[in-house]
Amino acid sequence: MLSSIAGRLTLMFAVTTGVVSAAAGLALFLFQTFELRRHQASELNARFEIVQSMVRYNGSPEKWRGLKDKLASFSPPNGRLFYRVEGPDPRFTFGGSLPSNARTRAEPDGFGRASFGGRTFMTLTREIPAFGARPTVRLMIGADTAPVNHTSLILGAAVLILSVLTVAVVSLLGLWIVRRGLAPLQRLSQHAGTLNPDDPTLRLPDDALPGELGGLVTAFNGALDRLQQAYARLSSFNADVAHELRTPLSNLIGQTQVALSRARRTDELEEVLQSNLEELERLRSIINVMLFLARADQGAVAANLVPMSLAGLTRKSAEFLDVLFDEAGVALVVEGEVLVEVEPSLFGRAITNLLDNAIRHGTRPGRVTVQIQDHGPEIHVAVRNRGAPIPEDHLRRLFDRFYRPDPARENSGDSHGLGLAVVKAVALMHGGRVFAYCADGEVVIGFALRRRDARPLLREEIHPRAAAE
Secondary structure (H helix, E strand, C coil), X not given: CCCCHHHHHHHHHHHHHHHHHHHHXXXXXXXXXXXXXXXXHHXXXXXXXXXXXXXXXXXXXXXXXXXXXXHHHHCCCCCCEEEEEECCCHHHCECCCCCCCCEEEECHHXXXXXXXXXXXXEEEEEEECCECCECCEEEEEEEECHHHHHHHHHHHHHHHHHHHHHHHHHHHHHHHHHHHHCHHHHHHHHHHHCCCCCCCCCCCCCCCCCHHXXXXXXXXXXXXXXXXXXXXXXXXXXXXXXXXXXXXXXXXXXXXXXXXXXXXXXXXXXXXXXHHHHHHHHHHHHHHHHHHHHHHHCCCCCCCCEEEEHHHHHHHHHHHHHHHHHHHCEEEEEECCEEEEECHHHHHHHHXXXXXXXXXXXXXXXXXXXXXXXXXXXXXXXXXXXXXXXXXXXXXXXXXXXXXXXXXXXXXXXXXCCHHHHHHHHHHHCCCEEEEEEECCEEEEEEEEECCCCEECCHHHCCHHHHHC
């Protein structure tokens, strides 16, 4: 039972009620006991006043005998109340002295305790001055405390029983209240058990819920939405991977089957092997990129950071694309210069993919501009080129894997749709981000690097070609 919320809350209700009931019962018991004893003291004091007035003005032995008869009549036969008058003259005494084994204890205002014969008495003792033939005497009245103690005991037992009953009743009511209060949570648990991975659109109901559960259900449903989107992306990704791998594999199988269908000359076999090698290279490229993206997804970060000139690194990377620039009739312009810590191989890979994308999909002939700008906490590297505007819906997905805004576009078949995904991975590995937008008839795609130790280059540090530009 203690493993459930209802059990724990019920136990807390029981413990709290027990503590409060015990404290209240103890306070009530002490208060009533004090009041009973105060009432007994007040009654004893009233009796004392009556008897004292009778003794004070009684100064003859004849009248004292009558007083003794009255005091004897005031003393009940059960011995729970006694009167004693002690003095030096035996003619003016009553009741004799206390037993020699009596234990007494004096308290303020003449009150005290006396224990003898198995009983404890509350006593009130005061001296009465001499009057007539009577010398100064000491008057003592004692009342048995057993009735008060008995009443206190009964009260204590009643308080204890009432406290136990209160704890039991509150525990049962608390259990019922807790179960009623947790009923929506129980229904949510039962509904959650019906969620089926085969139907990712199922959600927890969020109507008629307490405020404390509304936020939880909203957050949980939001997590399910994100899981559904991730599942959809994963499914689409798997389909894209299968499609991208199927084409070169089909080419390999088809060309090999044709080559084996009959005897071939050596030069024909070499041609088939060359074609197969190209397809194998494409397969290897896709696999290598997928392994790189998987490593980035697992949280890999750029490790081999060195201060580099981004403009110089851009030009060096662009040298591998000189043939493509020449064939497309596209000129490269690099604007801006910043020295920043990057991993050269990763930066080169990202800028090469951006330039390759700009050459493939930009206006020919034309110009590709690489802008390197210092924006304080970030360093922006943007590749601009003239081209057809890209709709906003496509811009948001440009960096998705295997995504092509228009598969029918010219030269789109030469790419497997992972270039911009690699750019995004490189940016994330440097703690940055990617961006894409269209402005003034140009398509701008780039990435931002989180600033580490960036500073503008001095004039003498700028590459001569950059200075010329």
